[in-house]
Amino acid sequence: MASSRERTVLFADLRGSTSLYESLGNTQAAEIITRTVGVLTQVVRSQHGAVVKTLGDGLMAIFDKPVRSARAACEMQDAIARIMADAETGAASLKLRVALAHGEIIEVDSDCFGDAVNVAARLLEHAGDNEVLITDAVHAQLSRLDRQRFRCLDRLHLRGRAEPCKVFMLETWADDAPVSTLFSDFTDTPSAECLRLTVGGTHQTFTPQQTPVVLGRSPESTLCIDDTRVSRLHARIEWHGGNFHLDDQSSNGSFVRFANEPETVVLRRGRCMLHGRGVIGLGAPPDDPRAACLHFEIFSYATP
Known part of the structure; x- marks a missing residue:
């Protein structure tokens, strides 16, 4: 029964x-x-x-x-x-x-x-x-x-x-591990690596200590991108193991095209390491003329 x-x-x-x-x-x-x-x-x-x-x-x-x-x-x-x-x-x-x-x-x-x-x-x-x-x-x-x-x-x-x-x-279940929140501060080993993001002609530079960088349609995002194909909290850029990583959390996916590389990396709830420079399409590939895109560049600055 x-x-x-x-x-x-x-x-x-x-x-x-x-x-x-x-x-x-x-x-x-x-x-x-x-x-x-x-x-x-x-x-x-x-x-x-x-x-x-x-x-x-x-x-x-x-x-x-x-x-x-x-x-x-x-x-x-x-x-x-x-x-x-x-x-x-x-x-x-x-x-x-x-x-x-x-x-x-x-x-x-x-x-x-x-x-x-x-x-x-x-x-x-x-x-x-x-x-x-x-x-x-x-x-x-x-x-x-x-x-x-x-x-x-x-x-x-x-x-x-x-x-x-x-x-x-x-994110974590261990009682002795710090509980991570979406907009919490993230610290890691000091590094001379920086991330430059360009949206609509505006440049912003981030150090590893300033990650995560949240990309999305929500006004609470680090970079707010007003496009219907972009989720409210679409993706995050985080610093792990000495590199910047893009972590897609969206419904429509994120698309990464690195400079001088013909293939586009498609992320659907996935992650990839960012290196060199290139372009990120949120919700649509960068080839789409209507896609919400931002350019990225990883560079090092001189330290004393």
Whole structure:
């Protein structure tokens, strides 16, 4: 008999299994994959969740409480890191994508259906490697501290849904790690590298200590770009590991064309390192004459 109730739905999907089979062969790769999915299942149960079904290289689970599902998602990421560290194979690491949605579901014959299931499955398509994405309905039911561990990615258009969905991404869950916010100060090793951005003939220069630089349609953005194809919080430029990186967080994507390079780098919820100089198209490729574009240049200044 079918029963209806509110639950948090979790989808988890492993990436990199194909290259693992190519590198290690069927026997060893299958052992690692099976062990990994088994560990993910144990994590679900440790947080009082229930595995509905395994899906090849992943699984679907349900939880009574959103906070339990969020903790499970974080523990899953930690488990993947431990498994690959113990494997000592030299193969490409497995990556895990996790998506959570909350709402009414219907349970029929040990399976689950409903809008929350559909939303979680579609949201998983937007998750990058080692990312945890949650809907606004999940985020709203977390504690105040736990909500601060996520940053908003604006509204995403999910496949098959007319209305966009407000989405948040996990930044950190460790209690001893500083909680990052969208407009917080970011400090790193001092560097002589600088970033110059040019929009509409206006130049602005940023040091690593002045990142993140937020690009978007929102007046709160570092650079506000008024264009319908640009999301409110479209992209961020951050300083990591001695380089500036562009991180797309939009619905329509970001497009990077480096000087003297014929190919355009397409970012859809992805990241790339900026080097030299070039042009960034927000929401459309730089070739589009109506695209909202800004030019960038990475340069060094002389230090004493």
